[in-house]
Amino acid sequence: MSTLNGLPEWDRCAVMGVVNVTPDSFSDGGRWFDTTAAVKRGLDLVADGADLVDVGGESTRPGASRVDEEEELRRVIPVVRGLAAEGVTVSVDTMRASVAARAVAAGATLVNDVSGGLADPEMVPAVAAAEVPFVVMHWRGFSADMAGRAVYGDVVTEVVSELRTRMEAVVAGGIAPERIVIDPGLGFAKDAGHDLALVAHLRELHALGRPLLIAASRKRFLGHVLAGDEGAPPRARERDAATAAVSAIAAYEGAWAVRVHEVRATADAVRVARAVGAAR
Template sequence: MSIERGRGRVAGLPTWDRCAVMGVVNVTPDSFSDGGHWFNTAAAVKHGLTLVAEGADLVDVGGESTRPGATRVDETEELKRVIPVVRGLAAEGVTVSVDTMRASVAEQSLAAGAALVNDVSGGLADPAMIPAVAAAGAPFVVMHWRGFLAGGNVRGVYADVVREVVDELHARVEAAIDAGIAADRIVVDPGLGFSKDPAHDLALLAHLDRLRGLGHPLLVAASRKRFLGHVLAGAEGAPPPARERDAATAAVSAIAAQHGAWAVRVHEVRATADAVRVARAVEGARTGGPSGTAGRPAAEGAR
């Protein structure tokens, strides 16, 4: 089976003939790379539509920063930030993901038109999350997570990071299935940068096949993260600011696409949209399949 055919589909979402591109809309004042840029509904909706015009297949809307040291916002504030943006983008026909660790935000976002719940805690931060997603019949992203990062990079100690992340993700996936989320609606995410140092992140990227071995579509979220700054800085240099890591992000997107990721999550869409299409064209040339130059989903609708 080719990588392209084996990357999987997610029930309840469109199907793309290549690695999908998930654009990021942070409706926050303090996200690590773009906090405050889209911190009102009109600006956030406009930005989401711009990302789609630049090649995003779906848009991930979040109202709470998960950077190390960030203070959690309360439920009322998160809802105030997120719901109008979700509603506005969904009304424009955008496939919307909601990035939240709260069941109440997930439920109200799904009611407002979101199609996917992306929980960086994999359902651990709020015990009501997985039952709520199961009741709604929504697709769910299970990310590898070892706790809140208020104190820094918590519990980032591994004897074998690939094996441990795979095992811990497997446990969370099983918990989600046992609680009623359909297996064909689960996406896994290795949680690059969460309780991991740059060497851990690179090891996980080097072994995406092991993560795909979990049997679920794979989301890779490397955009502008610290490990890219570490790579670009070299042995002695200072890491470039987050917003100067987009070329490196596109490189990771091409690698992820080449190795069968279902989607990549990025802040700057245009370069990554080009990267995944090139990866698809190369795969098509290798297998004799389609070139993957089309910009639209291969088929719409849910099953």
């Protein structure tokens, strides 16, 4: 597997557990809003097999409005500090440079920015100064209006091209190439068909030459698949088996990590994928 400066080296696809410290996440909003509950949740995810824990204080579900900076800091920093104090490898999920810098100071070792540094012009300089790995996700705009941006001629080709352009900008901004992770941004300015096409063509993303993070957990395209043509999609929390299926595919196709809300099934899935890959 690919390695990143400042992070452990795993012999298989890593499992990134999600802790949403928000009242309005599409998946589990409000369940871990209290700091103590959020830290406990992170530790429980590690016990279930998470290799690292991604802490976020701002919902990026479709249509979500932004939280203000002080509130995001209030939500995130105590949880990052609490988990890091317990020896957990912590990622911070934020689009704000101030939150990223404070989280790294509190013990985070990875910055996961769904905008790839586009939302805040100070993000790339802050991450470059912090010398930590940075997730560059494919992003076309904020959640409030991203659905209208889901227009592609060839989604795989365009996502790869736009990610390459963004990677080059991030490197030009001072972040070392060996610290970059890429994420195709499933569900962000994409419909179900776009998401499925990207999952089907993960090998094309490897052409970018950087570790690949896949964040499919509980997303709408899985609900669409499970519902079929006529049915109503199951609730987000009823999509964990489907999530584990994508995790197995991603792991088999060489992803560096998968980001999931419920860890145990995915932890099993990536181990099976590694064993099958080893038997090729």
